[in-house]
Amino acid sequence: MTAPAHARTSADLIRAEEPVLAHNYHPLPVVVARAEGAWVEDVEGRRYLDMLAGYSALNFGHRHPALIQAAHDQLDRLTLTSRAFHNDRLAEFAERLAALTGLDMVLPMNTGAEAVESGIKVARKWAYDVKGVPDGQATIVVAADNFHGRTTTIVSFSTDETARAGFGPFTPGFRIVPYNDLAALEEAVDETTAAVLIEPIQGEAGVIIPDEGYLAGVRELTRRKGCLFIADEIQSGLGRTGRTLAVEHESVVPDVLLLGKALGGGIVPVSAVVARREVMGVLGPGEHGSTFGGNPLAAAVGTAVVGLLETGEFQRRADELGLVLSEGLEALRGHGVSGFRARGLWAGVDVDPALGTGREISERLMREGILVKDTHGSTIRLAPPLTVTADELRSALGTLEKVLGQAG
Template structure:
């Protein structure tokens, strides 16, 4: 029997009936994907302009990444960190070199890596900086998104993420994102870290003022505070550079990485820093059963190798010019504002056109998949392998939807 749209709707309804509603997905049921395109159970093709929130920077089914994964599946998938496996050293060395740092602590998910970075920063504050026990403070930013653990949502100002999940972990102070004076005023002798996203992805691809990241770097150095950069969405080629911090010539003390590090195949994350930071952890103080497993290390090392060619970064830069020019032409024609860095954009929809969700549903009907955030904004993050022709076609559909 040939699948039909009715079959697709039935599959979607079955999923909705047996799933906790922590997401509000578009009514599409994907069955196959390759490169920048996905196909649903009814055979309808869609251009993917989300790329799994940057987890699919290298596209669906990248041939080199899937080859490495298949080969590793036949060799060894898990040992736990009770033992060392033959892919571990290569992955840690390659990722450390990519970041210019001494040590790598592999984890699984982005939220787990953020939690790890928080623990490391506190431990460093007590053992290295000399903050009195129980007084370590971490500065965070308004509009932040670092995951959805109870610790992280405690310092989120998104009511959906925050409300109803307390009591929350103390030790965090929020300051206005992009406001260097606010950061400086909040730093005191108990401050151990400033945790920030170089570009706020969930917030709508919010780019701070040019002097913000260099200024935070200088303040952290001057006050002996760790600068912790959450590059889970912004890193690994998305913005046209290996890391979003590179655009400001800033090197943080700690990189928090995830999403694209797993090549769209397996969850892989990591905290990367120099020895004087990560060496504060000793056996028994932190761990992860699946963190740094052989399959993850094999895929992660292949991702680092791809980035080492510079090709993903180059494509993001070149196609980012197309993305920026096309989106800026829509401002005043159904779009209020756009923010673009590399192949990543936040698009603020004119409310007279509809909500971000309305626009995403209209795009889906035209064969394009994107995601809304904060009501009136949609995020565009195509796989870096998307062709210029396909990207242009997808933007044509957006222009038609918003009336631009």
């Protein structure tokens, strides 16, 4: 007989997954059972400081009281209607999210990849209906080393062979240019271009921050060339970088904004495409949809998330604590850290390859009670909840210094 989960050890549970779960992830060997704020606890009761926050899905920490309360209250009333009917939570969610982002209309979906796929559809429809691109000829320009998801269409314009190899044939209609290269972008955009789709900061690539002026340049170029600017803020948005949106660092407003992860508060999957009215207005009934997109539970939680961001508290925390993070990483430069890129509470940290791979460093930190995740090679990413304290950050950086010292 199989023992109940609460009576089984981490090793038992990890072994139990092996024959029944698809092997599309390679998680660290920690089995989380409980969480609160910036901390998680495994089945044996060991505590870990979560410095990953669900790839920014947990910007407000685990089980934020306001978000839990919103979910509990809604669970007692209504969870799902589908969009076959109206529900009493959706209008407020859409109104407040549009106001928060400075745009006009909201298309609610569930996952980040769904938001990207939806944004692609909206851009193509706009190109045909408004711009006048001949049917079937619309193109979208993207950046190399992007990460927008792993659906078939999205991996069609990925340069990550791990996500791409073996999954063709691929969807046509995309042009890939180097990231942070306005000249290459200018050359790639032509009369068939529906949109330029980029991450304001490339997260999966190692928290790659473009040169100052790049985002403003993308905005100017897309306006001049008569195409849309789609900003994928699924990881970078909703307070992570010290602003509501990462594009705000250059005072840029895109035509289309893709949101996800933190929009669900770590409780339910919530994503959205937010756009100018003349762009989103191209969609008609039956042309796109989702059974769960905009469901009452998601709308209630999403509205509570927007409410937290409307105060500005979390943006300020990320901005102020980002200085603590950057100063701590700067002190480690040359002492196991060969370089880093940080904005707000988000950093990609390059570890001296002689000290280990990113995976090996992540495992050593896990054994010391700090959870992070590697990206590529010897790079690890840090993205703690925005509820983390300065002391907790300094403690995590001290543990990183200790682990790097031991590795040396």
